Ligand SMILES: Nc1ncnc2c1ncn2[C@@H]1O[C@H](COP(=O)(O)OP(=O)(O)O)[C@@H](O)[C@H]1O
């Protein structure tokens with residue numbers, strides 16, 4: 302389980318670093334892979350909300366994957382009950398649903414804790430990533446110093462960081478997990494923002510020289526606003542990765558109050574259906590962050606012809 | 611209107627080399643205050659380079675450049691000129707009015723004054739109702755008009771325009787020409803205008819400067835047929851497209867077009883295989 306989780310985060314981070322154009326699918330890979338149909342359906346829903354006049358297409362985009370998802374669940378149920386799969390291999394959807402009902406208060410509470418950690422880390426990492434990118438874009442020396450460090454951060458396996466942070470800050474605080482999320486988030490936000498800041502159109506460059514703009518005015522009037530679609534793409538990529546990081550960080554000690562710890566303790570106690578109930582909550586949380594990121598990006602860039610990706 | 615009477619632009623013996631490419635060689639050119647001068651010539655003959663030298667976007671390799679009686683650099687720093695490129699180059703995230711305000715904002719003009727000036731300029735280019743629109747909602751011709759309004763924002767005595775109508779269709783282009791003539795007349799600004807179109811150069815200009823490439827130099831200067839604007843015509847819409855149309859149908863217009871074409875052909879001939 303733990304090996305799986307860390308791999309998911311690793312690949313999510315790599316996706317974010319690799320390219321702005323890789324889209325939300327790369328970022329959500331870890332979570333979305335579990336329930337691809339749900340992921341696509343959710344994305345379609347946002348499309349329908351944002352793109353007025355495409356409602357009909359939006360509806361069909363939602364309906365098809367939902368039907369597909371239901372079909373998968375039915376098939377799953379049949380395979381488990383008719384095929385007689387052992388519960389540790391794969392519990393039946395009905396058993397998982399039952400657990401979701403029974404554990405609902407705990408599920409909500411743990412989801413709130415993990416979601417809170419993901420959110421705090423996301424905000425911190427986002428602010429840090431944007432600030433570092435602006436610094437790097439402004440001063441050559443700073444860029445030479447920061448860029449390799451941030452890029453190296455993308456190579457840090459979260460597995461290595463989580464226990465170290467826990468030792469540093471103690472196991473009775475949320476700080477270690479939030480820091481892990483921050484580190485995971487900083488990278489795609491930095492890379493994407495830095496790219497946006499480099500994308501100034503030559504004609505805008507010339508214009509600002511002709512207007513005798515100062516360096517600061519150039520940054521404020523042209524570079525920063527021009528980079529915003531890229532900043533938002535970075536946020537969109539980072540949002541689901543933040544959830545993955547928050548969950549996986551919990552597998553390495555510290556407080557036992559989040560989704561990740563519940564999944565591992567339920568699995569360790571052979572309560573497989575319960576473990577899956579928390580997995581389902583993780584999926585929902587991941588999708589929620591993914592959709593929020595997507596929505597934020599669409600809202601901020603809706604007045605622009607052609608965004609960053 | 612002409613202020614102190616110093617020339618808008620004065621170039622003496624200007625050379626500009628990019629490595630081994632001699633983009634400009636021995637260029638002498640004086641543009642009087644309020645004068646409309648077009649640069650015409652084949653691609654690569656240094657028209658843009660000449661305009662960019664005046665704008666202080668390139669430094670000449672040799673020679674002297676004076677703009678409004680001061681150095682090109684000082685003129686740029688003082689926003690003595692307005693500039694428009696082939697691409698409108700509007701900032702997508704700003705409204706039309708905010709785009710027009712940009713030069714004033716860069717020079718620290720207060721918000722109220724900026725608003726007032728932008729409204730005035732948008733009226734001048736006939737885009738008042740689009741003040742709050744985004745550039746992406748405008749046609750190419752309208753975007754170019756916004757770019758011209760932006761160039762005019764600091765009330766420059768000199769307008770530099772590098773093929774500003776190059777990307778427009780013929781109809782829009784002719785409307786824009788009439789509009790530019792009206793604006794130039796109303797503001798009394800000198801204009802340095804780069805174009806590929808012979809009729810455009812003739813109909814707009816007091817003088818048409820013909821250039822030839824390798825090395826880029828001025829081969830001939832021909833009188834244009836800019837329609838005169840009477841003093842009592844200095845009100846919006848006084849110079850309607852018809853006035854420009856009239857010019858296009860005069861014999862003098864065709865003579866000037868022929869003269870420019872001849873000059874261009876001669877320039878091309880001297881640029882034969884011998885170099
Ligand atoms: N920044 C530059 N670097 C190198 N060569 C340039 C540069 N700008 C212009 N040139 C060269 O100078 C010559 C004149 O260019 P330009 O002024 O753009 O011509 P035009 O505007 O008349 O088409 C061309 O040969 C062009 O390739």
Ligand SMILES: [Mg+2]
Pocket residue numbers: 657658659
């Ligand atoms: Mg050119």
